Amino acid sequence: MTAVPKTEPALSPAEAKASVALGDLERSVGFVMRIAQLTAFENLFEELGPTEVRISEFTVLVAIAENPGVRQGVIADVLKIKWSNMTKVVRALETRGLVERHVPPNDRRSVMLRVTDGGREQIERSATKMYRSDRQALAMLSDEEHAQYLALSRKIAGWPSQAPEDSRR
Amino acid sequence: MTAVPKTEPALSPAEAKASVALGDLERSVGFVMRIAQLTAFENLFEELGPTEVRISEFTVLVAIAENPGVRQGVIADVLKIKWSNMTKVVRALETRGLVERHVPPNDRRSVMLRVTDGGREQIERSATKMYRSDRQALAMLSDEEHAQYLALSRKIAGWPSQAPEDSRR
DNA sequence: TATTGTTATACTCTATAACTATA
DNA sequence: TATAGTTATAGAGTATAACAATA
Numbered sequence: 444m445t446a447v448p449k450t451e452p453a454l455s456p457a458e459a460k461a462s463v464a465l466g467d468l469e470r471s472v473g474f475v476m477r478i479a480q481l482t483a484f485e486n487l488f489e490e491l492g493p494t495e496v497r498i499s500e501f502t503v504l505v506a507i508a509e510n511p512g513v514r515q516g517v518i519a520d521v522l523k524i525k526w527s528n529m530t531k532v533v534r535a536l537e538t539r540g541l542v543e544r545h546v547p548p549n550d551r552r553s554v555m556l557r558v559t560d561g562g563r564e565q566i567e568r569s570a571t572k573m574y575r576s577d578r579q580a581l582a583m584l585s586d587e588e589h590a591q592y593l594a595l596s597r598k599i600a601g602w603p604s605q606a607p608e609d610s611r612r
Numbered sequence: 613m614t615a616v617p618k619t620e621p622a623l624s625p626a627e628a629k630a631s632v633a634l635g636d637l638e639r640s641v642g643f644v645m646r647i648a649q650l651t652a653f654e655n656l657f658e659e660l661g662p663t664e665v666r667i668s669e670f671t672v673l674v675a676i677a678e679n680p681g682v683r684q685g686v687i688a689d690v691l692k693i694k695w696s697n698m699t700k701v702v703r704a705l706e707t708r709g710l711v712e713r714h715v716p717p718n719d720r721r722s723v724m725l726r727v728t729d730g731g732r733e734q735i736e737r738s739a740t741k742m743y744r745s746d747r748q749a750l751a752m753l754s755d756e757e758h759a760q761y762l763a764l765s766r767k768i769a770g771w772p773s774q775a776p777e778d779s780r781r
Numbered sequence: 782t783a784t785t786g787t788t789a790t791a792c793t794c795t796a797t798a799a800c801t802a803t804a
Numbered sequence: 805t806a807t808a809g810t811t812a813t814a815g816a817g818t819a820t821a822a823c824a825a826t827a
Contacts, residue, residue, distance in 0.1 A: 463678075463686060465675055465690070467743065468671060468675070469766075469775045471743060473742075473749065475766055475771075478691075479765045482692070483641075483768050485692075497816080498642075506634055509635040510633060513632065516786070521634070524817095524818090528819085529786085551825080553784090554786070573640070576642070577642050580641070581768065588764055592641060595764075597648075600648040601752075668793090684809070685807090694795070695808075695810085696811080697796085699809065719804075719807095719808085721808040722803090722807090
């Protein structure tokens, strides 16, 4: 740890913050969602050090691992990443030896993806932190509320109401 | 257009997307939240044209309007915006004549903010689109689910469980 | 002609550190 | 010394268009 330069006060007076009204914004789901996200996951970024994969890279890695040989564009669509940006993410993962690209002979436009053994190991290393952070972020919710929130989020995302079986043990 | 028969009945794009499994990611609230947000509000950005204020600017504008004379740093903290970035947002709003900055004589380090008449008019113009988008984005939820989702999001954000009274009479 | 992916580029958002001036 | 705000800068993330290769 190095010395931490001071740019902001540790805590501004709680009373000042609490007395701030936000009017109709407080009933805007879009806005409250954003604040909830920032509040819940503001620690995750720094928790996974510079050696780890980034959150966006982790999701791509898991998606490939769960669908060996999947086309690059399909993963991009599911994760709502533009193809032009997906190229860079995949190349970054390939450079680090975490995924392999393969052009199938029957459609040589496309790129099929697989995770390497190193990629699988990286998923193992990161998954613990990722999902622990997820649980911590929602510690203020009961198990029922947690499940409710997940179900409603899935509904908004346009996904089937029921998530697949839990593989974590 | 008439449908052109495919020579190779591979997976249709929709089928390909639906068949993609995401494993433990599907139960990660952090991840599902993100997809939900992208799905629900992907149209909002383009819906408010280039002439309007951006979403981030709108929230700052409303927060100032609801708390006339509030210090700049307090607004930044509540909205989870870094002070260094808040400076730019406020200056952009000031340049367009939407807010006024005032340095109080009793503490000449600080900056007090107020919205101008033009700022209030801008809020009126944007609010309709903002909140309509909010309702449309959650059209797949019942009123009860909507309220539930808002309440749970507030809880995660660390806000009082009950939103203040509606200011519109 | 349509699809798949790449390149180049620009712009927003965010994060960090050093700085001024006031208290 | 601490607080309020500013400046400068770098990075991630995202958006668009033009492009090549293949179907």
